[in-house]
Amino acid sequence: MRRLLSRPERPAHTAGDLMSDWPVSPPALATDRSEVRVAVQRFLLTGLLVLLVAAVPATWWIRAVAEEHAVEHVLRVTQRLADYAVAPLITDELLEGDAAATAQLDVRLQPWLDDGTIHRIKIWDEDGTIVYADEHELIGQNYGPPSWDDDLVARGEGIATVEHQQGAENAHESSAGRLVEVYVGFVPVAGEQLVFEAYYDDAIVRDEQRSVLMGMAPALLLTLVLFQLAQLAPAVGLARRIQDHRAARARLLQHAVDAAELERVRVARDLHDDVIQDLAGLSYALEAQEMHAGPEQRGVLGRTRSILQGSLRTLRGITTALYSPDLLTLGLPKAMSNLAEPLAQRGVDTSVQIDPAVFLTPDQEGMFLKVAREAIANISKHAHASTVTLHLGVEHGATVLTVSDDGTGFDDSGSSPEGHLGLRIMRDIADAAGAELSIRSRPGAGTTVVTTLPHDAVTVRL
Incomplete structure (x- = not known):
């Protein structure tokens, strides 16, 4: 049985909403500048902490040197006093x-x-x-x-x-x-x-300590401050280079996801326009031949037509999985529900829950739908599950998608199991959108896929 708790539907998105170009926007630039500023602030605070940590032992060392110097001076004065003022008397x-x-x-x-x-x-x-x-x-x-x-x-x-x-x-x-x-x-x-x-x-020692400290401390502190400032420019440059590398990596991931999506569309279109149409025509031809064939040939043609129609259903399912227009026409809740429909038809107890408090941009909805689609596909192919739960909600200000099943599972301590390319695809999709994806699984204990999108994430177009 499939249970669906959905939020109130919003107007359906158009293809232009999801496929429009999104160059580096002002929010993204602001985020880049903010990250560089935070990195520089951390560097300065760390430098200040190091300065304080270095200044304390340096101050004690200066005081010890000053005390030693003052004591030696007092010894010399006392010796002269004893030798020249006291001894003659x-x-x-x-x-x-x-x-x-x-x-x-x-x-x-x-x-x-x-x-x-x-x-x-x-x-x-x-x-x-x-x-x-x-x-x-x-x-x-x-x-x-x-x-x-x-x-x-x-x-x-x-x-x-x-x-x-x-x-x-x-x-x-x-x-x-x-x-x-x-x-x-x-x-x-x-x-x-x-x-x-x-x-x-002991004022004679304290005065000497103060004199030496005041004489040495400014030079020492100035040296440490200049050393800190000398590192500031390279630190800012390094932070910016790291940010540039991250932005470049995000662009590459976006291009990879775009290319994968275009390839899905192309394969789905080719299957629909060519292979499926040809096989459908062949099915009609077999049906016509079956009507005019003799009893023996009619049985063979009937079995052949049944196999062909099963293959057509499979291809149509593959086409739908490759490129589903549900998000464009129905919105996220029903699109998520449609993903779980094939599992429900196979007798899997499915539950789709979307918190009404979830509000996402079209690109973020597309990211979550793609992750859910890959997770459902993996469950359908590998899990042999009897129960599947899909939940999209808000936790601590972040939007979290959880897809869990009670299937066979696998050992998540190593790399993705053989044949589970979908796990890598999900990670790439989430990474490109600024989200974090974690997978928890144990053999015989099912699998849970958690995708977390921070509230301040700037999502690239998927």
Whole structure:
């Protein structure tokens, strides 16, 4: 039984509607420009993302280099301070805690403490005892083994760290936040090897980082931006070339479909005008001969005429399948219904459903009709189905044609099965119209052909 749920019919299309030339139209040009614009926008956004991704580690690297540079500068300054300003004032009296010697060193170091360059100053001996500090209460305190490297004095190299001071000897510095702690070794006039420790505010490092960053960042960013802009022109050209190739491919597919359609029409016309007419005339001649023949000849002529008439019906069916004028005269719903009529006559349970919300251009209707015709032809030849469903509707803004059957099916994981040229034809027709065609099938589980036409597709003439 065939069930038909059709939408309200619209006026039938004329042959001129379906066969009129459709050159590259303004909507197609707008679509081309839109696709190129979208491709360029994606390229720019990707470039911006890469720029940000590259800028973050570059910024951290610049900060690390600036911090290293600032620490080295502080080390040099501290070493000169210890060698030239402090060492001459380290006397035996100072080491013994003499107040006058301590006051003299206070006067020498006070300018660095007053201008905020140095936050705290300590001088240690090799045993870890503080022999001088600007906080006098620390003088004479011993905090055990020194925290610096044992070979600091021997190597003559300073040590600098940038951190919060939380040690036992840092009671006066623990609330000052991050400080640059510097140790340098020096040998005073008294001859005992000592270690000079100074604490600097970390602003000296931050200022250096800011200075280096501001000096390098513009050049780095400008280089990355120029590199991005240098790639923009080739990217636009590449997008346009890809679009041109796609347009050329669409034109080739259109020409192939047009050529196939013209060939269908030519073959159908030749069959109808020549072969079918000749065979029909032969059938009439056999009928006339049968009427005047004897009993024995009449039986032979009758069987021959029956075979001939069966062949004529088959040829007429082939002619109709090759070129059906149903869409031109009846509209899409009845044209779809007529496609399924031969299956219904063979006892196949067919269902044709067309959503009333479907509205298509003549070319789009032609595309869906051709895909349905090939799908029905494949089912008729290969599927051995008992149920066939054809549904045309709207899903998520796209127009979707689904043709399914419960026939023998095939393995869809490979290429088209042998003899199923119709599957390739359907793909070419859909591709030329800007639609997507998918085929799902399993041996013994039937076949489903789904053709999806996006709402913004610009369909070429089919």
